[in-house]
Amino acid sequence: MISDGSDGSDGPFHPLQSTVIDLTEGNIFNFTTITIPEGVKVSFINSFDNVPVYFLATGDIIIDGTLDLRGGIAGAAGPGGYGGGPGGSEGAIGIPGFGPGGGYGGIARHPGGGASYATLGTSTKIDSCLSEILPPTPAVPYLTDLFDGGSGGGGGGGGAYVKGCSGGDGGGAVFLSTPWTIYINGNIIANGANGNNCYTSALCGIRGGPGGGGSGGMIRLAADSIMIESEGTLNCSGGKGGVRSYDGSLTPYGGNGGYGYIVIKSPNIDISGKILGALILNDCIVDFDNDGDIDGADITQMASDLELVCLTYFAVSFGSLY
Template sequence: MKSNKVFYQIKLGGVGLLLLLLWSFNAEAQVYSSGSTGADGAFAPTSSMSLTVPSSGILNFTTVTIPTGVTVTFAPNTANTTVTILATGDVNIAGTISVNGSNGLALSSGGSMVNAGGIGGPGGFPGGSGGMRAANNTAPFDGEGPGGGTCCYIFQYYGTWYFGQGGSYGANPSFTSLIPLFGGSGGSGGYSSSSYTGASGAGGGGAILISSSTQIVISGSITANGGVGGKNTIWQIAGCGGGSCYYDYSNTGGSGSGGAIRLVAPTISGTGSLQAVGGGPSGYTLYGSDANTSGKPGMIRLEAFSQSFTGSSSPVPYTSLTPSPSGTGSNPALANLPALTFASIGAVPAPSVPGGSYSSADVNLPQGTTNPVPVTLAASNIPVGTVFTVRLIPQFASSTSYSTSASTGTFSSSTASVPVTFPSGQISVLNAYASFTLPVQVAALYPLIDGEPVDRVMVAANYGQASEVTFFTKSGKEMKADRLFKEVIF
């Protein structure tokens, strides 16, 4: 078996955690603190620039001033965290702050045999790679994230044409707190042909939190839009029959979904614009369909005692007159949280903090390794006897699901394993997930969620970070995916 490259990636699931019992405000004074330390000083760029997101994801400013004509973008950190901008003073945005996802690559006849998916904005998820050139209709990768686009929308009219699907944000409409905050999902890649490399999916919009202890004024724009899926600019499929005509661009990639924007301050005002929309269509027909290639919208939330923002917002924002904590330490750490990791692949331990890069492998299986390869999961604070599902998704073959043995050990430390057969000579994806009910005595240790007790729990992690936990209740306050994901790519 060849040496393999590994990185961890999140597919988030669960419900936003709103710690209503852990914080209150003085209704008379209406004082709010962003939690900024001010350590990064005043931020007032005079020309467009890209900020590198620190490893913590948090920027601690005194004031933020983005003048007209200036656009600020962000270079993601290695953990691909969301962007958090905290300010002790005013935040004035007359220019543009962007955490948009990137576009997919177009169908191509030369260059790489595989078109990589577009990168998500900070905290967002990438699009799926296009199908490999050399074989007709080679399947592409699905988009990443809880609402990742899948392959493929099939349009049949004088032939069969394939379109990668756009991503969705991946949260139920009841998830309005945006806690935890995460970005949009990527679109699926498109099929290849014997002569052309399939177009790739676009990245989902990123996620950004901006919090001020005084006010946020927006006369410019904040965008967390999904990218546009890779298009087919090489050939057009057209024809007529039965008195009607069709006109297609096929084998396109899906667009990324919109990401998330959360603004928190005592006062939010302005006439600017907020956008967290999905990327537009990459394929279409004369029948008025975009072939489901467009990305779906993300989410926007405004929290302020006084809200006089009269600008445009797409989608329509959720609003609250009670600003929630946003600074470091605003959500106190909870003890004994559940966690799930890949402990080892074969005899090779999985790194606790993988680099997540194709340029340098995190795990190398030794030559001579034979199938099936044992995959071991390590769990903590998860009920003993839980059976996990491990799903193998090869790059150029159908996926296969495996059920682990029931976990053994103790509630605080258990393991489960399963033999997995890896295809040689290609990259594969491993998903490990489970959904489980917390013991009553354990659930009682956690805070209420919007006034309701915790019933079930999910675990997720950002790139290279330890597990993060989200909870949900019996009432259905949940995101689209009701399971936890950790993803490893070989």
């Protein structure tokens, strides 16, 4: 990651209507202040290198609208994320999703696996035509310098005369930093995209495997004070697995994508809004399994490296996240 200090050279950022920023012209922004008003959405056109977004400021950052880094917008991963794997050709295995937690590709006729990131994706489903369950890929461990978007879901396997369908793209990555205060009463979204739905036939052989869901990305916040207000949401959810129907009316069979990371660094943190992702406070694991409370499952999740678990915070907050 780059230094988290802004030089203010880009002036204030205060769009009055929804805005799309082209990252081919650069992904590092040095603002004085950042204000996204209610009803305004800021989204991005990815660069060829698919880089994450740095929104740096010398003054306050206020998000009352939406900062949108979802995967799947315009058929691409979120900024800094990875694409879903293409579906397999007739009778062929699907291509695995891209990125370190990319979902496995499905064998012939079978769905693609869900991507993993902070948490595991889910396994694929089987029915009378499907014989093998595909597990999720391993999760990506948290490191203090980790700054990456989500991984893509696996592509589904092809059937007779039918191609498999592609996995969902991973969510993006954004870093917001200021020496002052970050206020969020709107939304920062870095969701993974859903796996693509695929063709259903009464004949088991003539079926394409749906794609697996992409994983959520990463949201990093650093400031002297960070306030997530009651209407504020930080969302790094994974995408859902694709279903065996173009109209989406049937049960999802592709694996779901896992949650991404939400990393907050500040000596003064006040959270009353919604957190959807594996929460890291000041480089310590807090609610790692994203079940809304702090309990033994969170320590079990990180049993391989207990130094990353905030044991003091855990003891004080046992049974309650905030």
